Amino acid sequence: MAGLLFEGADWDFHTLQRVHDACEEIARKELGLDVYPNQIEVITAEQMLDAYSSVGMPLFYKHWSFGKQFAFQEASYRKGLMGLAYEIVINSSPCISYLMEENTATMQTLVIAHAAFGHNHFFKNNYLFKQWTDADGILDYLEFAKGYIMACEERHGRLAVERTLDAAHALMSHGIDRYPGKKTLDLRAEEKRAGDRRRHEEAAFNDLWRTVPTTKTKNTTTLSAERRRALLGLPQENILRFLEKTAPRLHPWQREIIRIVRHIAQYFYPQGQTKVMNEGTATYVHYRIMSRLHQQGxxxxxxxxEFLGSHTNVVFQPEFDDRRWSGFNPYALGFAMMQDIERIVTNPEQEDREWFPDIAGKGDVEGVLRDIWANYRDESFIGQFLSPALIRRFRLFHLHDNPADTNGIKVDAIHDERGYRRVRRELSRQYDVGFIDANIEVVDVDLAGDRRLMLRHSTVKGSQLNETDARRVLQHLADLWTYDVALTEVDGDKVLKEYVVSPRTAAVAA
Known part of the structure; x- marks a missing residue:
């Protein structure tokens, strides 16, 4: 017996150090976790709300939307309409974990195990985070971004900077490189290269716009369609990147702000694809560590x-007819799948051997899980490892609802072999960014005419954009482009809807 780490609910910083060291002993030696150095900070409820409003980042530039979010969440918290997370963890090196000072000693132990070791290991080892994020440079880059935007406000005025940020934020989800092949960002070098990069890119797009006719009459200087698209890098799904490099009237400081927003959007890109895996990993790790600490006395x-009570609340999954239902709880689904994989690896049924021949009965639970944590995202994880046993436990089945079918809703997949595969496939698609995110690309620019920017939305099963939201976002895009913007929604060769939006005069004048 190692002796109790603490007694009762009280704690101090020496207690937190003992807890961290005890958790690290189990995490590294028994679970084989590989983590960034840990930095643990204790904050108040108000500071936690402030962290919520700035998407959990310790350093961030100022924007009115963060204050609005803070005011709303603070009012909700004071009225008892919402609780606060036990912690927030930052994907950086060192990995920063914020702990609420109101937590008991048990809860501090839980969140250290959950965040400082579970999330930390996932951040450091999952292929998406390794491919798309720079944990060593993010804090320095955020400090640079904050200082740069403050300097822009002093030089160019708060309203001008705010308009640019508003537009960039509206397009943030379309400022991401989604496919491998691009070099991982070195965010520390970004700050150093900012000046040279800006001069080079200004020269590149100026050469392109030099060829644009000054009238609507076509002439021999007009670029061929192929050459034009090649110079513009079209088609282009990363709309912020396209604006940063190509928009004709943006000032250099506006291009840098767009680049900042784009880099921050890219930083969060892996987190949206790994919510189930990330929370499932952290929950599984905290459960193993807390259970082991209890076994060791x-x-x-x-x-x-006390821990089990909190853990049970975290992994609670409301039933479909429960008023609290809002979809699958990522903690519940992720943790259940991790435990199910542990069962398959250590004590498989014949069914498991047929479905998972590579891991069934292998015996090395930690090795199998570490490999899964490193090499999958939510869509592929569910598509590969959701077992028939877990489908039965969650009582999953698939409903087919076709408005064109007069027979109404029908059960499309039940608990048989074909049904299990169908349920697993359909559930995994709900986490596939290619299926759930709108596929919108810049496809051309009318250089010979009115310089209209043309976009295309390729719908999935005819699912169209919300018209009000589409027009609002296109307005921001037009303001940055400073000429008309057209969006066409298509289903194959069929045109479903067309939008045309002109820039606002105030935005052009800025």
């Missing part, structure tokens, strides 16, 4: 019961 029975 380092936390008491009472403290362990």
């Amino acid at each position: 380092q936390i008491s029975d009472g403290n362990f019961l």
Whole structure:
């Protein structure tokens, strides 16, 4: 017995150090976790709300939307309409974990195990984070971004900067490189290269716009369609990147702000694709560590019961007819799948051997899980490892609802082999960014005419954009482009809807 790490609910910073060291012993030696250095900070409820409003980042530039979010969440918290997370963890090196000072000693132990080791290991080892993020440079880059935008406000005025940020934020989800092959960002070098990069890119797009006719009459200087699209890099799904490099009237400082927003959007891109896996990993890790601490006599029975109460609330999954239902709880689904994989690896049924021949009965639970944590995202994880046993446990089935079918809704997949595969495939598609995110690309620019920017939305099963939201976002895009913007929604060769939006005069004048 190592002795109790703490007694009761009280804690101090020496207690937190003992807890961290005890968790690290289990995480590294028994679970084989590989983590960034940890930085643990204790904050108040108000500071936690402030972190919420700035998407959890310790350094961030100022924007009115963050204050609006803070005011709303603070009012909701004071009225008892919402609770606060036990922690926030930052994908950086060192990995920063914010702990609420109101937490009991048991809860501090839980969140250290969950965030400082579970999330930390996932951030460092999952292929998406390794491919798209720069944990060593993000904090320095955020400090640079904050200082740069403050300097822009002093030089160019708060309203001008705010308009640019508003537009860039509206397009943030379309400022991402989604496919591999691009070099991982070195965010520290971004700050150093900012000046040279800006001069080079200004020269590149100026050469392009030099060829644009000054009248609507076509002449021999007009670029061929192929040459024009090649110079513009079309088609282009990263709309912010396209604007940054090609928009004809943007000032250099506006291009840098767009680049900042684009880099921050890219930083969060892996998190949206790994919510189930990330939370499932952290929940599984905290459950293993807390159980082991209890077995070793380092936390008491009472403290362990307190932990189990909180853990049960975290992994609670409301039924489909429960008023609290809002979809699958990523903690519940992720943790259940991790535990199910542990069962398959250590004590498989014949069914498991048929469905998962590569891992069934393998015996090395930690090795199998570490490999999965490193090499999958939510869509592929569910599509590969959701078992028939877990489908039965969650009582999943698939409903087919076709408005054109007069027979109404029908059950399309039940608990048989074909049904299991169909359920697994359909559930995994709900986490596939190619299926759930709108596929919008810049396809051309009318250089010979009115310089209209042309976009195309390729719908999935005819699912169209919300018209009000589409017009609002296109307005921001037109303001940055400073000429008309047209969006065509298509289903194959069929045109479903067309939008045309002109820039606002105030935005052009800015």
